[in-house]
Amino acid sequence: MSRTRPLPLFSRKDRVRIAQVLVLALVLALLVPGRSSAAANLLSNGGLESVDATSFPVCWEKSGWGDSAHTFEVTHTAPHSGRNAMKITVSAISSGDRKAMMLENPSCAPNVTPGHQYDASVWYKTTTANTVMTVFRHDVAQGWVYWTDLATLPVTSAWTQKTVRTPAVPPNTDQIVWGVTIYGVGTLQTDDYALTDATQAAPGTSCSAGAACTAGAWQVMPFDSPVRGIHAVVLKNGDVLLVAGSGNDPDAFASGTFKTAVYRPSTGTFTNVATPADLFCAGHVQLSDGRVLIMGGNKDYPAADGSHGYKGLKDSYIFDPDTNAYQKVNDMSAGSWYPSATVMGNGDVIALGGLGEDSSGTVATQYFNAAQQRWLGIGEANQTWSFWGLYPSMILMQDGRLFYSGSHVFGNGLPGSGASIYHYGTGAITPVIGLQRKDERDQSMSVLLPPAQDQRVLTLGGGNIDSNPDASRLTDLIDLKQANPVYQPGPLLPTGKLTGGVPQTATQGKMYVSAVLLPDGKVFETGGGLHNRADPVYEASMFDPVTNKFTAGMATDPVPRTYHSSAFLLPDGRVMAVGNNPGDGSFDMRISVYSPPYLFKGGRPQILTVATRQWAYGSTNQITVDGPITRAALIRPEAVTHSSDPNQRYVDLPMSVSGTTVGLNLTSNPNLAPPGWYMLFVTGANGVPSVAQWVHVG
Template sequence: MTESAGRRRTRRLATGTAVVLVLAGINGPWVYRFGSERYHEYKINRPEYKAANGHWGIIEFPAEYRQDTIHAVLLHTGKVLLVAGSGNNQDNFDAKIYDSRIWDPVKGTVKKVPTPADLFCTGHTQLADGNILIAGGTKRYEKLKGDVKKAGGVMILYNENPDRPMTLPKGTRFTGKRNGKTFVSDDSALIPRATKVFDRKTGRFLRNNPGYARVIVEAPKQGTKYETGTQDNYGIQGLTGADARNTYGIANKLGLDKRDFEGIRNAYEFDPVAEKYIKVDPMNEARWYPTLTTLSDGKVLGVSGLDDIGQLVPGKNEVFDPRTRTWTYTRYKRQFPTYPALFLLQDGRIFYSGSNAGYGPDDVGRDPGIWDVDSNRFTRLPGLSDPDLLETSGTVLLPPAQDEKYLVVGGGGVGESALSTNRTRLIDLSAPDPGFVDGPTLEKGTRYPQISVLPDDTVLVSGGSEDYRGRGASDIRQARLYDPATNSFRRVADPLVGRDYHAGSVLLPDGRVMFFGSNPLFADKADTKPGVFEQRIEIYTPPYLYRDARPALSGGPATIARGGTGTFTSRQASAVRKVRLIRPGATTHVTDVDQRSVALDFRTSGDRITVTVPRNRNLVPSGWYMVFVDDDQGTPSRARWVKVP
């Protein structure tokens, strides 16, 4: 019905009541739906409703700037880095179209950024100098079982020559000794030289331990007749003499099974001022779906991911040193599923909540606990409800960070399971014998919840879906504010857009929250229409921004050392009740281990507020932070940026 038609109906209402009633009888559901939608729009735009529940608005970039955003990082310039890479789009990947954008939420501008590799499903974190470390990404897309036309799989290559390594180019052909079938490598491979082993007491030579590498191989032609059912040794065509004797391949079944995504070793720093990627030394391991977590010395731990042949990295974790821009393996191995939620604790150890984004065995590395990276001691934590439903759950360090309380939200079964849980779980790691207890439940089982810490100490929990990647039109268009002080949820305004897999949220410096992404499998309840990637940005304005006024905050130093003080100016200084130092977010796949809100001691004098930064570098890792002050109504200021060296 058009607006003009609505006005004409109103004018005729007195003389046409009977006609209207007849039409309503015929078209009742449509009339009701139209009226309810108009009323809902009226209700959510009323000032009183916004003051109680907040408000959602949609931003749609011009067509040439839209992308399938997978990752979002708040920069210390106040802008947001939006990364798609190939955007879970095989056509983009094949055409080497890799995208990133810089969005300025103040000016409303968006800019394309040259992207050097496929940073789809990479890892990222904030560095001390304000650069963003980005590591890993996509080497090759998955092939589902029905899409695999050529038999193939993983071949282990061995080199028994202790004098030199062996390089095999892409396209090398391998022929089975027993089955006689030939397979072709889809990448080059460097096989290290063998290692000589001597008796420690006598010095007598014992043997050569062969060097080894792995490569994906495929049959040269399609068809099931090229599949193999058992392990075989493979000779390498083109090699002769000693090389042929010393270099060979071994493979188990080579078939038409599903092949997972493969990762890359690439690593970059993104410079927020120059707004460009800077290449740094590659990781030792290729990683797709890795987590990057800051350690107590400011170095960055790289964990998990699928490697360059699509297998879960077998616990070979590594550390990035920002001073040398190089990677070094950790002393011990420990395996986790992909995108594990790993948080730096105040004593320098790492808390693993059990939350993860998907790939990995269902019985390896899924128990929550506290991990000492240096000794590899792992202390399991008891009491977790629905422990088999942690995949695609979200975990957040509750404010203030000094309390070391964490909230785990929702989750689902391993892989493409339809199972999900409506539970939340709490753990207080400052307790003598910490264990999980249940928090308030959600209305629905929830995978992929988007979680953001707000400057008033509440936590926004929004979106997600009941089923894997929103199957069955199961997106949850609901949002809640969690209050750590009362351990309770309060329902607020509903988001306008459903967001599930590949969605996330980031707190902005003005106190609003930006939401991005969503990659549903299907677009209808019957799961018959393919899903469409959500390219629109949505902004949630919390209730606290609809009050009469917010405290002003200006001036202040650009740098405050740990244990040091800084003085800001505010006309409302006498009304300030708390000050928060919030680390900017870096989020993807329900994983954001960077965000934390630290309480600052403060004193006021006239229009001046002097704050003190805690001394503990594990509580306040080096880097850029947002400083917010909250007044006696719980209304936050706009943030001031401060660097903690």
């Protein structure tokens, strides 16, 4: 990539300006003590050692602009340390510069905190004084922009270290990259780059980010979503599909205004997508090839005279992230408004529940055959003629059966115990007992806890839009490995504050809750409301499946998140939240992003290579990393709406470690990791996860 910046240090005015910046930086350095020399290096591959004899170093790129005769070289002759250094030779130049720069992507660019200062360090040799340390920053609204030149490097024939403290990081900046620029005739060699947080930690702590060290931090993006984010799907390329359809707006439905957008978190940009039907309150799930199967949607809003309620569409489409376009597939056998969608171990999809074309409950079992790329006819799929409710949470078990957790939408739970196990092959439905207040689990959320191999499900919160009691703090846990699984009461959700800062009482909980599986094996719980489309609850906590306890006091989203809200994991380890549709019909278009506490605890491990992106069941897959790691896992990208994503799962990868080469052992059971694209995370010895790499299972 060619990056441009102001021409360095040519005029007296520029020299004065830079001198002022450096004096200011020196003053700030004296006022803000730095960390010790043991501070974590936030750079990926700062030593340039992850390269073979011919490749350019991982996380670095050849960059520059203008007209010059130049060469880039990875030299193995007398580097400062290790095997490699970078060498740039400029033999003639009429304009511009050349530089070896860090890659501007989430995996390589170090995360920074606004207001903090950082010590940038490099070992170098140069034959020309036309050499300067150049920094770019990622602004969440503008993307990557030039920030500043830190210092001019004096000529030296011996390896010399230069360390400069940056100015305070500007607001809305989440990452920076930097390198050394040469803009005159000569030769520049560099090695052993480092970046450390120079902002002083609070006394008695090892983290300088204050409350964020234990609570994490939210950032509301300085732009709005162009669509109502009622459905959110993380795509195989890291983008986010936001589907509104008519967006719960009868006027938009009447005018045929249906909306979809693709959001790119790395740049903060949106792409509008032509939407073929009202996919409002459809079902969705990723197919094994990474395309998104979308089923059903809204055929009609309720009639003013009460003659009918919402009606479900039979239509079904596949969204392709490679083309950002929908493709029609054959119709379902019955209308589906609020259907579930669960991918099976063979890649097929089962859809259950929802409302049909006549507003009555859909009792058909609808089955998408992945090999044939079509919905089976009503007589081809096995039928029980059972109504499973609206958005019933149907979680695939390790033996291929489906666990209906009792989480649902709109009113009471199903008759009986409120939870059950369903065998598609035989049609058997076995009640599961123990679910507390099964008629007050409307818009609760259920997740298969990390790791999927443990087969434990957590169900959180809930209420009832009809009777409209205070939503509950109840949670329930179940071990599906047992011969006769039974729900057991879990710890109560922590209490928070209501709109206006009024504390909740000890008995009040929340519905519309979101639960997100994180790379460190914990579950982040956020968002919700006390009543039907009203009274947002500002509370967030972290659930640890090892201890079965919540840690209260996580940072709370400044934006209310109740009905039609979602939260989901991004490949860079952050959590994104969208939506809020209160009873007055308004819709909050703001986007929030949460950085969990682990992103404030030092450098991130780097996955340097993945031997193959195609992983077979039962295989061992080689990766290389840049340092010690303690765990590795696959996380299935989310497809979430209405506090429901039954396909969310965290698959543990037992490791075989030989230095920085790691063998990751994938389960042989496709019911634990249904075929598809997954985010591969590794976690360092400091508890910080990498940015994900994408691999395909199956």
